[in-house]
Amino acid sequence: MNIRPARINPTSMTRSTCPYCGVGCGVLIGRDESGTVVVKGDPDHPANFGRLCSKGTALAETISLDDRLLAPRINGREAEWDEALDLVAERFSEVIANHGPDAVAFYVSGQLLTEDYYVANKLMKGFIGSANIDTNSRLCMASSVAGHRRAFGTDTVPGLYEDLEEADLVVLTGSNLAWCHPVLYQRLVAAKAARPAMKFVVIDPRRTATCDIADLHLPIASGGDGALFNALLAEIDRQGAVDRAYLDHVNGFDEALSAARASDPARSGLSDEQIAAFCDLWIGTEKVVTVYSQGINQSSSGSDKVNAILNCHLATGRIGKAGMGPFSVTGQPNAMGGREVGGLANMLACHMDIENPAHRAAVQGFWQAPTIADKPGLKAVDMFRAVAEGKIKAIWIIHTNPVVSMPDADAVRAALEGCDVVVVSDVTDRTDTAKLGHVLLPATAWAEKEGTVTNSDRTISRQRRVLPAPGQARHDWRILADVACRMGWDAEFSWTLTSEVFAEYAALSGVAGAQGVDFDISDLAGITPSEYAALAPFTWPQGPAKKGGRFFAEGQFHTPDGKARMLPIVPRAPQSAPSADYPYRLNTGRTRDQWHTMTRTAKSARLNQHLGEPYLEIHPLDADALGLGPADLVEVTSPEGRAVLRVLLSDAVRPGEVFAPMHWTAETASAARIDALVKAVTDPVSGQPESKASVVALKRFAASWYGFAVSGQDEPAPDAPYWTRLRSSSGWRMELAGTEAPEDWVAYARTLFNLPQAEAATVLDPARGGARIAFHNDGRLLAALFVGREPIALARTHIVARVGAENAASVLAGRPGADAPDPGPTICACLNVGLNQIREAIETGRALTVPALGEALGAGTSCGSCRPELAALITRFRLPEAAE
Numbered sequence: 001m002n003i004r005p006a007r008i009n010p011t012s013m014t015r016s017t018c019p020y021c022g023v024g025c026g027v028l029i030g031r032d033e034s035g036t037v038v039v040k041g042d043p044d045h046p047a048n049f050g051r052l053c054s055k056g057t058a059l060a061e062t063i064s065l066d067d068r069l070l071a072p073r074i075n076g077r078e079a080e081w082d083e084a085l086d087l088v089a090e091r092f093s094e095v096i097a098n099h100g101p102d103a104v105a106f107y108v109s110g111q112l113l114t115e116d117y118y119v120a121n122k123l124m125k126g127f128i129g130s131a132n133i134d135t136n137s138r139l140c141m142a143s144s145v146a147g148h149r150r151a152f153g154t155d156t157v158p159g160l161y162e163d164l165e166e167a168d169l170v171v172l173t174g175s176n177l178a179w180c181h182p183v184l185y186q187r188l189v190a191a192k193a194a195r196p197a198m199k200f201v202v203i204d205p206r207r208t209a210t211c212d213i214a215d216l217h218l219p220i221a222s223g224g225d226g227a228l229f230n231a232l233l234a235e236i237d238r239q240g241a242v243d244r245a246y247l248d249h250v251n252g253f254d255e256a257l258s259a260a261r262a263s264d265p266a267r268s269g270l271s272d273e274q275i276a277a278f279c280d281l282w283i284g285t286e287k288v289v290t291v292y293s294q295g296i297n298q299s300s301s302g303s304d305k306v307n308a309i310l311n312c313h314l315a316t317g318r319i320g321k322a323g324m325g326p327f328s329v330t331g332q333p334n335a336m337g338g339r340e341v342g343g344l345a346n347m348l349a350c351h352m353d354i355e356n357p358a359h360r361a362a363v364q365g366f367w368q369a370p371t372i373a374d375k376p377g378l379k380a381v382d383m384f385r386a387v388a389e390g391k392i393k394a395i396w397i398i399h400t401n402p403v404v405s406m407p408d409a410d411a412v413r414a415a416l417e418g419c420d421v422v423v424v425s426d427v428t429d430r431t432d433t434a435k436l437g438h439v440l441l442p443a444t445a446w447a448e449k450e451g452t453v454t455n456s457d458r459t460i461s462r463q464r465r466v467l468p469a470p471g472q473a474r475h476d477w478r479i480l481a482d483v484a485c486r487m488g489w490d491a492e493f494s495w496t497l498t499s500e501v502f503a504e505y506a507a508l509s510g511v512a513g514a515q516g517v518d519f520d521i522s523d524l525a526g527i528t529p530s531e532y533a534a535l536a537p538f539t540w541p542q543g544p545a546k547k548g549g550r551f552f553a554e555g556q557f558h559t560p561d562g563k564a565r566m567l568p569i570v571p572r573a574p575q576s577a578p579s580a581d582y583p584y585r586l587n588t589g590r591t592r593d594q595w596h597t598m599t600r601t602a603k604s605a606r607l608n609q610h611l612g613e614p615y616l617e618i619h620p621l622d623a624d625a626l627g628l629g630p631a632d633l634v635e636v637t638s639p640e641g642r643a644v645l646r647v648l649l650s651d652a653v654r655p656g657e658v659f660a661p662m663h664w665t666a667e668t669a670s671a672a673r674i675d676a677l678v679k680a681v682t683d684p685v686s687g688q689p690e691s692k693a694s695v696v697a698l699k700r701f702a703a704s705w706y707g708f709a710v711s712g713q714d715e716p717a718p719d720a721p722y723w724t725r726l727r728s729s730s731g732w733r734m735e736l737a738g739t740e741a742p743e744d745w746v747a748y749a750r751t752l753f754n755l756p757q758a759e760a761a762t763v764l765d766p767a768r769g770g771a772r773i774a775f776h777n778d779g780r781l782l783a784a785l786f787v788g789r790e791p792i793a794l795a796r797t798h799i800v801a802r803v804g805a806e807n808a809a810s811v812l813a814g815r816p817g818a819d820a821p822d823p824g825p826t827i828c829a830c831l832n833v834g835l836n837q838i839r840e841a842i843e844t845g846r847a848l849t850v851p852a853l854g855e856a857l858g859a860g861t862s863c864g865s866c867r868p869e870l871a872a873l874i875t876r877f878r879l880p881e882a883a884e
């Protein structure tokens, strides 16, 4: 292929890729005059054309070495690499020798770079000889992978991003694109502005920020998508919209149709009118793209839900053509690359099948491997169960935090506590998982490492290194290869450059292509280090058979007869049903400005200002029935575990359903690891857990005191039944609550802040249970604690800003002076615009549109991630008279 060199930017910025979501935005990294690292959107990258969201914009704030793991550790003490690597190799070899290769496992991540992933997969499947390598993509993309493979024969995403812009109708189901793929969402907003006739349907039990763009929002019952898409298929047939010519490329139409006709549309939880409106729009719009994400995948019927969607596109031939097709958006930056490379326990490298003897022989031959795994390994949930049962005796966890993100997370924690050998490769030791590692291996982080990633539309981009490896940190692939060499395979793991790993992988994909597999990038097999250094983004495949573009417009599926398969779908409800003991449905997911378990995004004070506390979104009617007020705390219990969260009243969720973010950890809150409550039930085909449909009981957490604290000191150690701890612009901020008030608040505060000697100013009101304490050094505020019997209603932004300032005692008034009104919780993270400011501008009629808010306050004018929230605030605060 023609390897276009990346254009050299005159300002000597380095081109790389954002390490967060699967949109895969290109970034430019450089330094300003003062030498500070700056990150901007790459105007030439085909995913984002210069745009970045709030998380991408804040990347430079997350690269500090605070909290970094900088040297290997063995049982808590620092060690040399040689000792740590020898130990890992010895312990793994020992377990394999005594108990067989299936007694060891790797649990890896869709955030690993392709080269890292390639080495991990090669070591486990070809040399250790087990397929016990699984990845957090099992929690994320496995149902899409299973659905694709069942329908297409391979795990192929047929379309491209521009299809979403060219479509006349975009259906988003189980996707909160505005928060989770913000730049793709912004591309859609721009497409709609250019072509107002374009329509959007959002299918989600909640009214999310994404609904801002929706012409139609369908608040589907949890798990109801199978019933809805079955209804659509039956209606496609009834209205005569089946593409008979395209059916020549498809098997299974009749069976799929009769199953669809037999299924009850009412199980979608939608009214006949809503279903009819949806079907008419979908059938009546040829150029339709159906985008889906975790509301589809994370379900005990996830793969069937995927196939129900694919059925509709196959029946109408709306696939692989401009502006048409099913489109699974990937979550992690390299979720797609990991699938390509064979990171899942049931796949081989380069989309080849572990069950296929010809594929196994091809891979083994190419690797010159002593063995090759011949049956699928354990999928994530089963893998940790096997750890708990002692069947897996050594596990290596790389680039993921399963003690927080796996369902039934307390059981995962217990499993690791009981495991003989736990090795963790991470960039920090401050994770709930690393706390349990016997051996910790320091990895280089984004901006220090190099390799490639594949985004949602099959675009492969380079991540480039701009910072030196700090301390002893090494690249993930290098650490894996170092261990492989020590296990006796030095010839096969002897690369010295990342580009050599990539070239080997590209060559192997040619072997796959020769087997008729879709994934072939063998044009790059001869890539040189300098070509690799200059590699510009390109879309796979890039092999002799096909270069870039879409798949399946003319059929040509990767099944034995070349035809796609439609599947008969019998919709199933989520496995747990609400009951008298656990009456509420617990839905979980993401917030706009945090990334998963917060180890990186929570380093940015700016990002921490958006929804900076673990919360439970609950309908006001349910809250009333439970006696829950607006800022109360609620105790959430499931058969698996418990959490205590802040109540967030909202009619965006339906009565009987509650929503909580997945981000909080034992590092950031006392009891808010939401996966401790999630039942570990999985889809029978994909093994993906049902992360969005557990059942819980709710009870007011009867706090007798509430507290808010700020500190400019070292990390505080809160001791309270409820606490949360986050970095702020001036140090730390904490929320606290308890059931028994300490006798001496000043002593409590001294311990909390580790300020045994500092001068204190206090306002104590024991009769009313109130205390306000400010520690200072010659009048300069060091830390402050506010407690009372009710939730603390104080201007938090103002108090955070006071840390380090003079006149410490004045903070005890708790409110800003008239000259400095409280901006309220941050909505626009880029320009730091708060809710109160926005509300004021709307209520006074000063700004009644999103662009007007931009003009008046700057809000929404930089990355644009907050625009859907601005629109929602306008609807909420707009006074009736102003609307006239």
Ligand SMILES: Nc1nc2c(c(=O)[nH]1)N[C@H]1C(S)=C(S)[C@@H](COP(=O)(O)OP(=O)(O)OC[C@H]3O[C@@H](n4cnc5c(=O)[nH]c(N)nc54)[C@H](O)[C@@H]3O)O[C@H]1N2
Pocket (backbone or CB within 6 Å): 021, 022, 140, 173, 174, 175, 176, 177, 179, 180, 181, 203, 204, 205, 206, 208, 220, 221, 222, 223, 224, 225, 293, 294, 295, 296, 330, 331, 332, 587, 588, 589, 590, 591, 592, 593, 594, 595, 596, 692
């Ligand atoms: N800000 C931010 N962005 C991220 C991430 C992050 O951590 N933070 N993570 C990235 C990753 S790895 C992923 S996988 C993606 C996930 O991206 P999304 O899938 O868009 O995000 P989620 O919030 O997990 O879930 C999407 C929606 O599914 C809805 N839902 C729940 N049950 C159902 C159902 O039965 N049917 C339907 N139709 N909808 C349902 C939920 O209410 C939720 O709004 O985001 C990526 N982007």
Ligand SMILES: Nc1nc2c(c(=O)[nH]1)N[C@H]1C(S)=C(S)[C@@H](COP(=O)(O)OP(=O)(O)OC[C@H]3O[C@@H](n4cnc5c(=O)[nH]c(N)nc54)[C@H](O)[C@@H]3O)O[C@H]1N2
Pocket (backbone or CB within 6 Å): 109, 110, 111, 136, 137, 139, 140, 141, 294, 298, 331, 332, 398, 399, 400, 401, 402, 404, 405, 406, 407, 425, 426, 427, 428, 431, 443, 444, 445, 446, 449, 476, 588, 589, 590, 595, 596, 597, 598, 599, 600, 662, 674, 675, 678, 691, 692
């Ligand atoms: N209830 C519920 N649970 C969920 C979900 C949900 O929607 N609801 N979503 C699921 C989904 S879709 C996903 S993708 C998972 C995500 O869950 P995880 O993968 O567990 O979450 P992360 O916080 O992204 O973990 C990444 C880890 O890698 C570390 N790290 C960062 N950079 C590097 C590096 O370069 N090398 C190495 N070795 N380590 C590094 C980080 O510090 C962090 O500890 O959560 C899943 N869990």
Ligand code: SF4
Pocket (backbone or CB within 6 Å): 018, 019, 020, 021, 022, 023, 024, 025, 048, 051, 052, 053, 054, 055, 056, 057, 180, 181, 182, 183, 184
């Ligand atoms: S949308 Fe945001 S998080 Fe996703 S890749 Fe782009 S900048 Fe990064």
Ligand SMILES: [Mo]
Pocket (backbone or CB within 6 Å): 139, 140, 141, 331, 332
């Ligand atoms: Mo994900």
